[in-house]
Amino acid sequence: MANIKVLVAKPGLDGHDRGAKVVARALRDAGFEVIYTGIRLTPEQIAEAALQDDVQVVALSLLSGAHNTLFPKVVELLKEKGLNDVLVIGGGVIPDADIPGLKAAGIAEVFTPGTPTSKIVECINANVK
Amino acid sequence: MEIVDKLLNHSRLALSKAITAVENEYDDAVKIMTEIYPHTGNAYVIGITGPPGAGKSTLTDKLAKEYRKRGKTVGIVAIDPTSPYSGGAILGDRIRMMDLMADEGIFVRSMATRGSLGGLSQKAGDAVKLMDAYGMDVIIIETVGVGQSEVDIVKTADTTMVVVIPGMGDDIQAIKAGILEIGDLFTINKADREGTDKLNIEIEMMLELNPEHVGWRPPINRTIASKGEGIEAVVDSIEAHKAYLIDSGKLNDIRKKRIKNEVEAMLNDRVNRYIDKEVIQTQEFDDLVVKMQSREIEPYSVVDDIVGKVLK
CATH class of the missing domain: 1.20.5 (Single alpha-helices involved in coiled-coils or other helix-helix interfaces)
Structure with missing residues (x-):
């Protein structure tokens, strides 16, 4: 009985967690085990929590504009810790122009405002065995 | 390996x-x-239970930090319920423990109940053993105190702490909940709230009525976990209980009983799976059900037959 585990986290100095909570709830309702870790986290805290809970997915939410720095940092730290197969996805108010750069840095998918939560579920189901 | x-x-x-x-x-x-x-067998295991919202995760976070101050490494198994509707879960205990992430001497694992019948306590018990083998000195299992399997988990601990808060109803609530009996110590969290004195008296009275507490009287501590108040006293109480268990020889008994319970659970699990696979999920069994439904045969002799075959 292997359930998909998803860590939902908000890196950086951003307290707007409504979106992250909506996503957490939607993922739970899709049958995933969601580890909700809250706001104002460092990439190090997020990567370490991902390691300890051995999650398959890290879902990052950020609305402060620091995504180009913090999202890739999380990916880098996960790799450093030996977590090479973790799917990292991101969401928030992220300009279209930044998305190719984030994808190149290892963020598998970026979800911007207006995305139905079912899209996120589909993305996880398609990418996690 | x-x-x-x-x-x-x-x-x-x-x-x-x-x-x-x-x-x-x-x-x-x-x-x-x-x-x-x-x-395994080297770590000291602490079970923490109580109603939702009592502050168990916050308290666990603070206890872990206090143990770190005292030079101990700490493993934490935090259990949250799986939704019976979707099979999913939101594991939110870690949110109170994120600043433990920078400490190499701490390892936190979240677990969902996954609705497994009894299997959860075995899995949580195995997680404790793995942390024990890794070298954690103290291991805390934290879970909501509702449901038999959750209570079973904390009962496997060396010291069990029940966390309560004022304002959860009258003393009858406390008695019927059934979790107060298992506490080796009690912590009244959010003790700056109205009703703390009354709750303290109610627990005292309940302890008076419990004849089992010979040699050890469960202490009642007060904390405001969010502010870190009263934490040292709780750890002192846990350590006092540990010393009592060691001096009285009861730690040995508890651990012997734990092994017995574990093996019993493993046996039950193995037998259940065998019966499910070899008996329940067969065409033969489906045919028997049809015959029982039409009253051609009755279930009592069916059970006798099956048990006779399985336990041959």
């Missing part, structure tokens, strides 16, 4: 992967546990 060697050499990744193997019942789980077993 490589993963076991790595775990014993303090690889956090190996510890995490080993817990996953146990949790998901991967093929190598039994082999991991077999190899790990000789390295």
Whole structure:
């Protein structure tokens, strides 16, 4: 009985967690085990929590504009810790122009405002065995 | 096994992967546990339970920090319920523990109940053993005190702490909840709230009525976990209980009983799975059900027949 585990986290100095909570709830309702870790986290805290809970997915939410720095940092730290197969996805108010750069840095998918939560579920189901 | 060697050499990744193997019942789980077993039995296990919202996670976070101050390493198994509707879960205990993430001497694992019948306590127990083998001095299991399986988990601890808060109803609520009986110590959290004195008296009175507390009277501590108040006293009480268990020889008895319970649960589990596979999920059994429904045969002799075959 292997359930998909998803860590939902908000890196950086951003307290707007409504979106992250909506996503957490939607993922739970899709049958995933969601580890909700809250706001104002460092990439190090997020990567370490991902390691300890051995999650398959890290879902990052950020609305402060620091995504180009913090999202890739999380990916880098996960790799450093030996977590090479973790799917990292991101969401928030992220300009279209930044998305190719984030994808190149290892963020598998970026979800911007207006995305139905079912899209996120589909993305996880398609990418996690 | 490589993963076991790595775990014993303090690889956090190996510890995490080993817990996953146990949790998901991967093929190598039994082999991991077999190899790990000789390295277990050294950690002191603390169970923390109480109603939702009592502050168990916050208290666990603060207790972990206090134990770190006292030079101990700490493993935490935090259990949250799985939704019976979707099979999903929101594991939110870790949110109170995020600043423990920077400390190499702490390892936190979230577990969902996954609705498994009794299987949860075995899996949580295995997670404790893995943390024990990794070298954690103190292991805290934290879970909501509702439901038999959750209570079973904390009952396996060396010291069980029940967390309560004022304003949850009258003393009858406390009695019927059934979790107060299992406390070796009590913590009234959010003790700056109205009703703390009254709750304290109610617990005292309940303890008066319980004849089992010979030699050890469960202390009642007051905390405001969010502000870190009263935490040292709680750890002192846990340590006092530990000293009592060691001096009285009861720690030995508790641990013997734990092994007995564990093996019993493993046997039951194995037998249940066997019956499910070899009896329940067969065409023969479906045919019997049809015959019972039409009253051609009755279930009592069916059970006798099956048990006779299974336990031949």
